[in-house]
Amino acid sequence: MADLFIHRAPKTSAVLPFYVTAALFFFGWSILLFLSASELTGHHFNPHILAIVHAVVLGWGTMIIFGAAYQLIPVLCEQDLFSYRLAFVSFLFLTAGSLIIVWCFWNFWTGNLLITGGSLVVIAGCCYLYNVCVTIIRSANSTRYQYFIISSAIWFVLTATAGLLLAINLTYNFIPRNHMDMLKLHAHAGILGWFMQLICGVGAKLIPMFVLGKVKNDRLLHFSLAFQNLGLVLFMVHGYFRQIDAGTWGYVLLVLIGIGLWFVYIGQAIRTRIRKKIDLLMKQAIYSLYIPVFALISLGLTYLLSDTKWVTLYGTFVFLGWITGLVIGKTFKTLPFIVWNNRYKDVHGDARIPLPKNLYKEHLIRLQTYFFVFALLLLCIAIVVNREGLLQFASAIWVILAALYCYNVGTVVFHQSKVKP
Amino acid sequence: MKIELNKAYAKEQMKAQLALMQVIDPELGVNIIDLGLVYNVDCSRSTIFVVTMTFSTPHCPLGDAIQRGVHHAMSHAFPDCLIQIDIVWEPEWNFDMITEAGKEALGIH
Numbered sequence: 001m002a003d004l005f006i007h008r009a010p011k012t013s014a015v016l017p018f019y020v021t022a023a024l025f026f027f028g029w030s031i032l033l034f035l036s037a038s039e040l041t042g043h044h045f046n047p048h049i050l051a052i053v054h055a056v057v058l059g060w061g062t063m064i065i066f067g068a069a070y071q072l073i074p075v076l077c078e079q080d081l082f083s084y085r086l087a088f089v090s091f092l093f094l095t096a097g098s099l100i101i102v103w104c105f106w107n108f109w110t111g112n113l114l115i116t117g118g119s120l121v122v123i124a125g126c127c128y129l130y131n132v133c134v135t136i137i138r139s140a141n142s143t144r145y146q147y148f149i150i151s152s153a154i155w156f157v158l159t160a161t162a163g164l165l166l167a168i169n170l171t172y173n174f175i176p177r178n179h180m181d182m183l184k185l186h187a188h189a190g191i192l193g194w195f196m197q198l199i200c201g202v203g204a205k206l207i208p209m210f211v212l213g214k215v216k217n218d219r220l221l222h223f224s225l226a227f228q229n230l231g232l233v234l235f236m237v238h239g240y241f242r243q244i245d246a247g248t249w250g251y252v253l254l255v256l257i258g259i260g261l262w263f264v265y266i267g268q269a270i271r272t273r274i275r276k277k278i279d280l281l282m283k284q285a286i287y288s289l290y291i292p293v294f295a296l297i298s299l300g301l302t303y304l305l306s307d308t309k310w311v312t313l314y315g316t317f318v319f320l321g322w323i324t325g326l327v328i329g330k331t332f333k334t335l336p337f338i339v340w341n342n343r344y345k346d347v348h349g350d351a352r353i354p355l356p357k358n359l360y361k362e363h364l365i366r367l368q369t370y371f372f373v374f375a376l377l378l379l380c381i382a383i384v385v386n387r388e389g390l391l392q393f394a395s396a397i398w399v400i401l402a403a404l405y406c407y408n409v410g411t412v413v414f415h416q417s418k419v420k421p
Numbered sequence: 422m423k424i425e426l427n428k429a430y431a432k433e434q435m436k437a438q439l440a441l442m443q444v445i446d447p448e449l450g451v452n453i454i455d456l457g458l459v460y461n462v463d464c465s466r467s468t469i470f471v472v473t474m475t476f477s478t479p480h481c482p483l484g485d486a487i488q489r490g491v492h493h494a495m496s497h498a499f500p501d502c503l504i505q506i507d508i509v510w511e512p513e514w515n516f517d518m519i520t521e522a523g524k525e526a527l528g529i530h
Binding site: 071072074075077078079209210212214274275276277337340341344345346347348349350355356357 | 445447450477480485486489491492494516524
């Protein structure tokens with residue numbers, strides 16, 4: 001009887017590869033950043049910067065989000081994932097596509113190989129979207145989080161498709177618009193459509209769950225999603241048919257209202273929480289949510305001041321601050337549970353066993369948080385003051401942070417149970 | 422889980438409660454009795470003990486592990502009995518079901 005209601009934990013083989021690959025990408029892009037730190041003083045449309053951004057966005061952010069989503073979507077939808085095999089297929093396509101894209105950008109090969117890489121990422125996105133949609137359609141309950149998940153998955157496929165078209169356009173020029181303007185639309189479909197909406201959906205479920213908070217007004221989430229999508233669609237249409245100009249700020253405002261409503265929802269959950277002690281990982285994830293405010297300020301500066309460093313600062317806040325901050329915090333809130341389930345599920349209640357939080361080294365988490373704050377601050381300062389030496393030093397801190405993270409992920413992944421079932 | 426000491430099988434129920442206190446919710450780090458997840462242990466049938474319980478959220482990713490934990494703990498305590506676990510969603514679990522000890526462990530004031 002119980003089996004009818006209980007979710008079977010996701011298969012380790014379907015989720016773990018995403019986490020391991022993402023950690024390797026993190027270390028990889030930190031090395032690339034170190035090798036090309038001085039190039040951060042120039043224009044962002046630069047082969048090495050493009051390679052780093054795509055390694056961060058695809059190999060790191062998207063990779064780990066896919067893995068976490070396959071783990072969490074069953075919780076959000078109250079329904080087992082449609083296909084773990086398809087999840088693994090999406091992993092293969094995303095990994096191959098990300099590697100090819102990063103390699104092509106690093107060497108600035110804009111031909112068929114780059115187009116192939118882009119196509120693989122689009123296929124990975126389609127696999128993910130199909131898997132998510134069928135899981136949700138099969139779900140008996142319609143929860144507000146599901147709309148965020150579907151919407152963000154659609155935006156991912158749109159972003160990847162736009163990126164593929166831009167890759168084709170680099171070789172076979174066919175888009176009757178300025179390539180740089182189209183690049184902005186591609187980037188913001190990814191930032192606001194894919195990352196922001198997914199984080200809003202998952203966060204709205206998980207944050208109240210972790211802090212044991214109650215929110216009565218669920219409609220806030222519906223309005224939040226509606227405003228975010230309305231603003232983003234209008235921004236895209238305006239940006240494509242006209243240009244990204246002062247007029248687009250109105251649409252940005254709509255998106256901001258949507259995000260603001262989400263913050264009101266989360267704020268209610270945190271205020272009414274009964275679990276007063278919030279652990280460091282949770283604090284880090286919550287504080288990372290405020291980093292987009294600094295990103296927005298630097299975005300405003302790009303309009304007021306012509307220097308390209310403000311665009312670099314904006315990208316740094318978004319990709320290295322917001323996304324990386326959330327990911328390194330949330331990794332150890334999700335990954336240990338997968339490993340724990342695999343190692344200890346069969347002996348739970350039978351023997352003295354560690355808890356999921358005992359699988360990683362807690363003192364390294366504290367160290368990781370300090371290094372993250374230090375690395376981010378230092379890099380931002382280095383970008384603003386435009387000093388190559390400081391940029392080099394800051395990027396070295398990122399390498400240390402990535403190594404710490406990889407070591408801790410490895411500790412969890414390779415954890416061996418000493419208890420015999 | 423309430424145990425009425427004047428009822429028959431109160432002794433078995435207390436033994437079951439002690440056994441189930443060994444089953445920890447892996448996320449919260451608190452045992453399932455203090456979290457209020459166990460609603461009842463029916464010991465009225467001598468060969469089958471029925472644990473009626475819930476989870477803090479439907480489709481809890483660790484639900485399977487907790488269920489196995491309950492089965493193991495009860496099997497150890499009552500090796501001659503069959504253990505049946507019924508997962509129910511009514512009444513829905515809420516924070517008020519956490520015991521004082523559970524609240525203290527969670528840092529709830």
